[in-house]
Amino acid sequence: MYLFISIFYRLILWAVSPILFIFILIHSLFSPIQFIPYLYKTGILIPKVLKTKPVIWIHGVSAGEVASIQGIATLLRDQYHLFITSSTISGWIIVQKLYPSDTLSFFPLDYPIIYKRLLKRIEPKAILFIEGEIWPNILKESIRQGIPCFLLSGRLSDKEFKGYFKLKAFFGEVFNCFKVLSMQSEEDCRKACDLGVEPSKVFMGGNLKFDLKIDSSISQRHISLWQKDSFILIAASTHRGEEAIILKTYENLQHSFPNLKLVIAPRHPERSDSIANIANKLGLNPMKWSKYRELDPPEPINDRKVLILDTMGELTCFYPIAHLVLLAGSFVKGIGGHNPVEPAYFAKPIITGPYTHNFNPMIGEMLSKSAIIQLENTGEPIGKALVSTIEKMILDPHLSTSLGDKAKDFISKHRGSSLRTFNEIKSYLSH
Known part of the structure; x- marks a missing residue:
């Protein structure tokens, strides 16, 4: 079942790629602020990563997620160089503000030709995903290359869980790609295990957003x-x-x-x-x-x-x-x-x-x-x-x-x- 859905997922991605390309062109034309992000997302632009230290890739989908990694980024930065990505403009604004000394980019589209090139360029020692944005292809390729992936501050809403559970044979395999799943609550831990994740991989680490360092520079x-x-x-x-x-x-x-x-x-x-x-x-x-x-x-x-x-x-x-x-x-x-x-x-x-x-x-x-x-x-x-x-x-x-x-x-x-x-x-x- 997993193999069938995986092949179907890839076929869908390639089938919609011409439409996606046209959408990117039109969206960039009517919203020029999106042009540079699309260059990163499609792998046309890849930032140069300093490799004086091993590289850790951290991804948060939007502003709230990337802001929440301040604490763990501080703990990692002494030993690792951080490559931080977001998927949205709001997230990009926050990463530029909070992490000026790190390498910043947008998360790539889930196409092999894009993420394989990115992985080869940055050579991450590990990838940390924040909360719950799951991309099956890049997860599988990372594991194939021996790059451990972690889900931090993991969260599964009732709506997400119901959707994943309908395709448990597929998403159970996808979630098991993670070496560790640090979930926000006991309920999130239970949902992860119900999807078929090995219980030894799951623990309740809590919500990283509770550790936010908040800018309160009132003027x-x-x-x-x-x-x-x-x-x-x-x-x-x-x-x-x-x-x-x-x-x-x-x-x-x-x-x-x-x-x-x-x-x-x-x-x-x-x-x-x-x-x-x-x-x-x-x-x-x-x-x-x-x-x-x-x-x-x-x-x-x-x-x-x-x-x-x-x-x-x-x-x-x-x-x-x-x-x-x-x-x-x-x-x-x-x-x-x-x-x-x-x-x-x-x-x-x-x-x-x-x-x-x-x-x-x-x-x-x-x-x-x-x-x-x-x-x-x-x-x-x-x-x-x-x-x-x-x-x-x-x-x-x-x-x-x-x-x-x-x-x-x-x-x-x-x-x-x-x-x-x-x-x-x-x-x-x-x-």
């Missing part, structure tokens, strides 16, 4: 945004469909709470214009952060109560001034929520929506500690519950403070995954 511009008696609400990592809900919620609240201000931080900043259009239709007169940064000197914008964060990598600089955080990606179906670690790190009270299937174990544990508020899916418009919950938090500062403190305490008690994981894999790296 005078952030402090000067609004007058000091403002109550600042941040909607973090919003997606299409959520901004309309949040902006309407804000419109309903601002009459009762005139000092309430809103910062909307879209997951994809290129959508900022469409968000501004929604706000303008509600008469909210938003301002973009990129425009505010041009003010010299910075001054309060008290007449502009909605700010759109239209830049990448700056959300953590806003958390220190926030009074309440709406953790988005959870107010509409199909996304699965986002990680609460960053706002919790700053001891901020967090409200999340009902759709958090990608983070159910963590959200569930935080709920048991009264460290987060999750709105229920009652069948009624979620905006109604959002209005009443925000109103409750504004009127009860003690509740807000307590919620934020418990979130901070939850994060603090789960730190240490980087060291645990490093200790588990270091013996394999020394061979």
Whole structure:
């Protein structure tokens, strides 16, 4: 069964390659920022890797994953040169910011002609995959070449697990390519074993994101945004469909709470214009952060109560001034929520929506500690519950403070995954 599916997978890749090539050309034409990433992903560009030390390749799909490797990267860097890849533009921005002394690139497409050339050029001693992006061909080729692969901070959502389990004969073999699977929770460990992974390979190392080293370099511009008696609400990592809900919620609240201000931080900043259009239709007169940064000197914008964060990598600089955080990606179906670690790190009270299937174990544990508020899916418009919950938090500062403190305490008690994981894999790296 594995051989049949593997051959079928490769045939599909080659069958879609002409379409993929056309897509890359068109996408690069309409979105020039994607042109250079595609040169790396297709193997046309391969960065030169310093080989004064053995090379360790670390891959995280996007911004959150590559940010989470700071701890383990520090532990590895004394003995190894790091080759760090991401799959997205947001991840690329973060790796450039956090790892300037390492060799950086984009993860290659899963075609033999591409990844064989890359493996030959960089000659990694090991490959560390973060969380769960699984590429069967490159995994198999790495094992064939004697390059051990590790899954760190592994996570299997219910949706992913169901999909993998339907093709257990194939994905069980793929996951067994890993020398060690360091999973985030006991539930993730169980799911890995249910897929057919040898239990001796699986252990609970925890979530690397708990060890995040977060940039909190708040500037005078952030402090000067609004007058000091403002109550600042941040909607973090919003997606299409959520901004309309949040902006309407804000419109309903601002009459009762005139000092309430809103910062909307879209997951994809290129959508900022469409968000501004929604706000303008509600008469909210938003301002973009990129425009505010041009003010010299910075001054309060008290007449502009909605700010759109239209830049990448700056959300953590806003958390220190926030009074309440709406953790988005959870107010509409199909996304699965986002990680609460960053706002919790700053001891901020967090409200999340009902759709958090990608983070159910963590959200569930935080709920048991009264460290987060999750709105229920009652069948009624979620905006109604959002209005009443925000109103409750504004009127009860003690509740807000307590919620934020418990979130901070939850994060603090789960730190240490980087060291645990490093200790588990270091013996394999020394061979």
